[in-house]
Amino acid sequence: MDTGKRIARVYVDVAAEGTDKPFDYRVPEEMRPVVEVGSRVRVPFGTRKRMGYVIEFAESSSAQRLKALSEVMDIIPPLTPELVELARWIAEVYLCPVITALHAMVPAMLKGKYRRILRLDPGFREEGLLSEGETRLVNQLRKQGELSLEQALQLPGVNRSLIKGLILEGRLISEERAGDRVTRKRITWIRPALEREELAQKAEKLDARAKRQKEVLRHFIHEPEEVPLPALLSRLGAARSTVKRLVEKGCLQWEEREEYRDPFADKTFQPASPLPLTPEQEQAFQSIVTPLQAGRYHPVLLHGVTGSGKTEVYLQAIMEALKAGKQAIVLVPEISLTPQMVERFKGRFGDRVAVLHSGLSGGERYDEWRKIRAGGVQVAVGARSAIFAPFTRLGLIIIDEEHESSYKQEEQPKYHAREVARQRCIHHGAVLVMGSATPAVDSYFRARTGGYEWVTLMNRVHGRPFPRVDVVDMRQELKEGNRSIFSLPLREALADCADRGEQAVLFLNRRGFSTFVLCRECGEAVGCPHCDISLTYHRSNRTLRCHYCGYTEGMPEHCPSCGSSHIRYFGTGTQRVEEELARSLPGLRVIRMDVDTTHQKGAHERLLSAFGAGKADVLLGTQMIAKGLDFPGVTLVGVIAADTTLHLPDFRAAERTFQLLTQVSGRAGRHEKSGRVVIQTYSPEHYSIRMAADYDTETFYRRECKLRKIHRYPPFCGMFTLLFSHTDRAAVMRAGMKAAERLKPFLPEGAELLGPVPAPIPRIKDRFRIQLMIKHDLHIDEWNGLIEALRHLRTGLGDPELRVSIDREGL
């Protein structure tokens, strides 16, 4: 009966270089049937108790002395062996501790919480108590039974060494609790404990006054099925105590059962049937379904223009996966997980789909996840982290809007969901579908060169023509004496649009383009005292705010650097655009969407639905309105300044600009009416703007690839970006130089190291930032120890104030 699980190898929940390896534990006999690879366990670790994950089993261990597992924490292991393997892969390629990768895969609810608890020893002796603090602590413990270490330290006169002393004397017991915040919703179910005739007999024998009890029994005589207690009580208008008495008399039984919270309980979804596919869609569908049914790994880039019906292809492909007894994951960018989107999936797949929405509470999210883990649902829809949905029979992963930057995680582990998805698909022999109207240059390149199958949807479903795009040269406007935010063509287009009773969307690029305060005497912009960035002026409360650290100050009267009173705000924030819109086209009803107006929960949705209901003529906003929204009434899209993203120090600036412009253009005229797009810019000749205006995707990508190749950027090389930050300017530079020196001997053939140079934003939150970059050939046989050297950097530079973050691209 020995299952071979004698020794469990465990990654302990301590993210540090020294602990980033498995620790071996003896598995007590009784735990062997429940512990699995992927189980969450509690283990003694040093003097403390921590949680950890079992990653494999062994027959023997090289460790000197083995401790035993304390507990297996879940009946169903949170992770599958595949996900454990995946975590090790992520840790390796994205240079993070394995435990960090493991944590990224489970809902926050399961993450460890540790508390040190103090209790009095049962044989506690009063004698020899000296200090006031000791007396106070002992009294408090007598009253409450136990205290957390933090609580104890709050007491006056109590400090760490006092507590330590009491522990050493054996008067105080200190124990660490490792746990989680899991609260599984429990529901009591009631069922009859006796046969129908016996129940009838019992009912007869009841006291004449026991009217309610009789009613309850009568209910079960008629319907002997078990029911949830709350439902029973509300149906019969009975009290809990009535039922309790019947249970005590042995007539009924109750049982507490775990229940899933249903975040969509109060919503009903219209069942929806598949739509007929166009020939193009059919072809795309086939290229997914054929390998799906064959069960072989197959990546597909679904390059489909906006309005070409990609979602319908996804839905039908998922249906095929389900028919084949397989499961599917759908990734969508965080912001486009809208109610409409949820509706569409719920309508098609009903309760076979779990939606991992950022708006869910921790408990709801955990419950959705548990449904996936328990096999209760076959489809998971969600943002980036849904890529870790614990399915065991994955057949299909769909990444919608695959070029979106939100698929890259900014914290450790700094993975890209697209690469993780690829890894999972390879493991499962599954189909990976990446859909976009504007694919990432990397994906385009892979499709071009045969790494991905390239499927295009070039026609819009209802054959609507693409809106006409006009590029307006703002330099020319200025020359002609128009100093307004709006060019003449845009102003006219807006007026026409309003006259026809149609709606317009005005898009303002937020990044690097907002209202800032400038001194006209010395030319200084008012900057954040903690970051190297200008403060943004907020009209609504007349304050200046830093968008990086949140620092806020009132509008200054004088220039902070020269004292001049000639200061005013410049630039074009959404508030400013709104004002000028009111001035030049009075009477237009405008809805503004930006950080200020969407701060409150649900505001985002509320504003959008107001616009959808025709309560405004113009929707004015930042990035957030560029994606996925689809309003029939919109016939005009205006881009206030297309080139603001162009000058960012990022090799993807042109790519981002092209994608953004193409996406916003797609918002115009999606329905019966034809649309129009007006793009204002100071660089009308730039290829990303020109080709977006001409819908010339092909030329744009060719051009961009050529440039990337010349300048050696991904997808033509792999790249590590190292960011060092420190509170001291000199120290961070020193660390950067030292790191560069240290890494040089490890550079493999075909790799080059660049920097250190100041980061694009040289200071954030009072931390100075410098950057190092390593570019390397895509295929490297001999890494020459570079990876290990990079891993070691975090601790190897010896300064605790120094932080190192490593990004990796071009896998």
Add this chain to the structure above:
DNA sequence: AGCACGCCGACT
């Protein structure tokens, strides 16, 4: 990470 063990300055 945390905590123990270990080696040098200001206090009963």
Add this chain to the structure above:
DNA sequence: GTCGGCGTGCTC
């Protein structure tokens, strides 16, 4: 002479 500072190293 001891209490306690924080440097180094280990946790199966």
